[in-house]
Amino acid sequence: CSSEISIARSDFPGSFMFGASSSAIQTESTPTEGGRGPSINDHYYEGLPGVESYTKYKEDVSCLKNTNMDAYRFSIAWPRILPTGKLSDGFNQEGIDFYNNLIDELISNGIEPFVTLFHFDMPEALQTDYGGFLSPNIVADFNDYADLCFKTFGHKVKYWATCNEPLTFIQKTYMVDGFDLPRDPYKAAHNLLLSHATAVKTYRNNYLSTQNGKIGMIMDISWYSPLNVTPKDVDAANRGWDFMLGWFLDPLVTGDYPISMKSIVRERLPEFSSAQAELVKGSYDYVGINYYTARYAQALPFSSNDVAISYDKDQYLNALTSNANGIDIGEKAEGVDWLYFCPEELGAVLMKLKHKYNNPLIYITENGTADKVDISKPLDQETLQDDARIRYMKGHLYYLAKAIRDGANVHGYMVWSLMDNVEMDSGYTAGFGVHYVDHSNDFKRVPKKSAEWFKDFLTIPSLRRRSVRPLTITCSS
């Protein structure tokens, strides 16, 4: 029996938000234009084909509108607003104009802007001056930037995220070859949490009463299933959660790091002073979750002789993509090697969030899969037939709706990504988009089959109506 999942817009609350996500560094493609300063990641994107959203943002908004989306999650490029990262050096009016135009275009098309302040593109000067997030100096500079954004855009933006995937950013920036102390990721994470919490405090003290928005942080999580249902592997799976998500979310909820991290990382893990704990605890209105995939967790033995030197080793686990019988954890994505389809595990993530963290308000801020893209080939129909993506979406939406019925407090879902773009690690070879970008035809955005699927799925507009249609799985032989 091959199961065919049935899922409809009406399986979600009427006010549920559906949208698509992107980030500045992966889409704008104009690092040197419009007065933008350099970011630490520009060298990676240099020379890779972009998608020109800096000039084609109106077409991006049309894509959202044509697929009946409610919201667009994009990021503001920090160095486009503050070219050196420091407010005292002046802000870039052209950058502010660009984001005002984008936000206005969204709003006039009935699309909710959902804005990330920091998605990997830290101004380079902050890294060269004082080591970026390795220094507590970053807290004031990030706060100046966030404050300027709230002041400038906050009457129009009601959803703010301080930071996208601190873990991914820290891994890419402060963990190299097992790292040595000057690149200490635990210190970077600590300063990142303080930067986040300080910006949230600024929002709450100075803007909330007039602007009435929500602010949170966006974190990535892979679900870990114990390889074998033994106490050791169950512990390893819990450690995987703690090191990946708990590292950031536990402090937001409890004011402290997970117990597992404290007992393993010990003196290398900074401590929250009581003032810091008070600042960080409760510094979120919602939790943004980027969910893509799952792993089996296999415990690695602890030994009292271990010299722990790296974040990877500190976890004492192997993260595996197949079980003891060699069976993959899920269908493998075509475009990237790390992604396996594990939709049911999204439900597990959401129920664990509900139980462990007092049922926080959640937005799924990214979820999606990658096709292989080769833009040197002319666009053919086959490229647009992304049936695997539709299968991926339907599966995840099915288990999302189920989790909501089981009490998970999720209010929105945004697919990664609105269109193919420059993918970290794999460049322009992996397309996560529901739109293809035709590089031989002036970067025209072309809907893939999944965009048509979304358009149909979202034909019923977002309403305040609650539906009680039961979810069904029908089996066709």
Ligand code: GBH
């Ligand atoms: C997100 O990162 C980013 O926010 C976005 O910019 C990016 O384009 C998108 O997802 C797609 O990659 O082998 O289980 O340890 C996701 C980054 C990439 C982090 C894979 C974890 C290894 C997974 N993730 N990575 S695992």
